[in-house]
Amino acid sequence: MTSLVKRFPRHFAWGVATASYQIEGAVNEDGRGASIWDVFSHTPGKILHGDTGDIACDHYHRMREDVNLMSQLGISNYRFSISWPRIFPMGYGQKNSRGLDFYDQLTDQLLQENIEPLVTLYHWDLPQALQEKGGWINRDTAFYFRDYAVTVFDKLGDRVHNWITHNEPWVTTVAGHIQGRHAPGLKQPNVARKVAHHLLLSHGLAVESYRDMGKGRIGITLNLHPVYPASSREEDLTAQQLHDAFHNTWFLDPVFTGTYPEELDEILPFDNDFIAEGDLNLIQQPLDFLGVNYYAPHRVRWNPDEISHASLVILPEEPITSMGWPVDAKGLTDLLIRIHYDYGPIPIIITENGAAYEDVVEDGQIHDALRQHYLEMHWDALANSIEQGVPVHGYYVWSFLDNFEWALGYSKRFGIVYVDYLTQQRIVKDSGLAYSRFLREFYEYH
Numbered sequence: 001m002t003s004l005v006k007r008f009p010r011h012f013a014w015g016v017a018t019a020s021y022q023i024e025g026a027v028n029e030d031g032r033g034a035s036i037w038d039v040f041s042h043t044p045g046k047i048l049h050g051d052t053g054d055i056a057c058d059h060y061h062r063m064r065e066d067v068n069l070m071s072q073l074g075i076s077n078y079r080f081s082i083s084w085p086r087i088f089p090m091g092y093g094q095k096n097s098r099g100l101d102f103y104d105q106l107t108d109q110l111l112q113e114n115i116e117p118l119v120t121l122y123h124w125d126l127p128q129a130l131q132e133k134g135g136w137i138n139r140d141t142a143f144y145f146r147d148y149a150v151t152v153f154d155k156l157g158d159r160v161h162n163w164i165t166h167n168e169p170w171v172t173t174v175a176g177h178i179q180g181r182h183a184p185g186l187k188q189p190n191v192a193r194k195v196a197h198h199l200l201l202s203h204g205l206a207v208e209s210y211r212d213m214g215k216g217r218i219g220i221t222l223n224l225h226p227v228y229p230a231s232s233r234e235e236d237l238t239a240q241q242l243h244d245a246f247h248n249t250w251f252l253d254p255v256f257t258g259t260y261p262e263e264l265d266e267i268l269p270f271d272n273d274f275i276a277e278g279d280l281n282l283i284q285q286p287l288d289f290l291g292v293n294y295y296a297p298h299r300v301r302w303n304p305d306e307i308s309h310a311s312l313v314i315l316p317e318e319p320i321t322s323m324g325w326p327v328d329a330k331g332l333t334d335l336l337i338r339i340h341y342d343y344g345p346i347p348i349i350i351t352e353n354g355a356a357y358e359d360v361v362e363d364g365q366i367h368d369a370l371r372q373h374y375l376e377m378h379w380d381a382l383a384n385s386i387e388q389g390v391p392v393h394g395y396y397v398w399s400f401l402d403n404f405e406w407a408l409g410y411s412k413r414f415g416i417v418y419v420d421y422l423t424q425q426r427i428v429k430d431s432g433l434a435y436s437r438f439l440r441e442f443y444e445y446h
């Protein structure tokens with residue numbers, strides 16, 4: 001391992017990541033309003049086994065214990081998200097001071113333990129009251145988001161200096177509004193371009209506001225995949241192009257070039273009546289970093305029946321995680337090099353990377369060798385990216401704790417810390433102990 005620590009720069013930010021609805025629980029406490037995920041998870045048939053985020057990891061009540069565990073493991077960076085409906089139960093208007101107080105205390109606890117916060121403003125838990133006014137289909141939501149962001153900047157901005165506007169707007173758009181497998185559970189492809197645009201507009205408005213208020217760094221997190229053609233056949237090369245537009249450049253292009261990719265119009269045609277003068281300039285304004293969530297590459301073959309005109313191909317012999325996602329760390333290097341050369345030298349933070357595997361508790365331990373190997377392979381791939389000139393400034397394991405995995409409920413475990421949901425006991429897995437050893441070596445070396 002020692003050779004690996006030398007390959008990362010001195011101030012590289014190693015961390016762990018979570019999200020509010022996936023770990024907090026306490027959904028009806030201290031004035032929190034309902035989110036679209038409260039409604040969705042309580043809708044029969046939407047979540048595996050009927051799981052909800054009502055309790056999750058009970059992090060709202062166990063925050064100090066969890067921060068202390070991070071500190072014991074030598075973790076010095078923590079990415080978490082803020083629950084908008086804890087701050088504005090109705091999405092706007094009357095603020096909820098007890099909701100703000102929780103994140104105020106969390107921030108202070110982190111700083112006391114010398115852990116640097118990286119705060120995500122939106123990790124999918126839209127206030128239900130705004131969904132009832134149209135949610136992201138309604139342009140007003142972008143401005144309510146701006147006002148929510150300003151409130152949080154004002155409260156925490158003296159201590160939090162690293163911000164992410166949105167986590168994976170692609171998932172909100174596609175899973176939430178086309179596939180219907182995420183909240184708000186809509187299957188309306190014709191609104192997808194408008195939803196994505198309003199999410200990006202809200203990002204631009206929040207960045208613009210932060211530039212007037214804060215002196216820290218702000219970016220956006222996108223889930224991105226390198227896209228490989230299954231063969232050199234013309235149709236598979238076309239599938240690669242369209243799939244890349246649907247999964248990657250739909251969001252990379254507006255954020256970094258102020259344009260939407262033309263290929264997207266082939267698969268999601270739209271009349272651009274929702275794009276107002278100045279919107280794309282706002283969306284395209286400079287960022288301090290791009291957050292990249294990387295899990296797996298996409299290998300595709302032509303399939304006109306799919307929205308991206310491509311189907312994923314999993315090779316018979318390639319290893320997969322329990323999510324069915326291929327394990328291919330070189331995909332991370334390929335992706336980062338592509339971003340670097342296509343979009344310029346924007347600093348990159350890997351805001352999520354990790355793997356779900358079936359974990360078994362044996363004598364109070366979890367020997368999750370596959371997850372440990374997955375992580376170490378991706379650290380090596382990240383070092384390769386840096387050695388090839390990509391300015392990577394940080395890496396956050398998804399996830400610190402096992403947590404509510406959206407439509408799959410608690411059936412999938414991504415944590416480096418195991419959570420027994422019956423007792424809420426935390427057990428550091430072998431992968432968490434290995435990460436701790438790696439961090440110790442890194443800080444000793446540097």
Ligand SMILES: N=[N+]=NCCCCNC(=O)[C@@H]1[C@H]2[C@H](O)[C@@H](O)[C@H](O)[C@@H](CO)[C@@H]12
Nearest residue numbers: 019167168171223293295296325398405
């Ligand atoms: N092939 N393949 N597919 C990868 C699927 C990409 C879309 N899902 C994500 O990236 C989600 C992201 C989310 O932020 C987090 O809240 C989720 O818990 C993790 C784990 O699911 C990941």
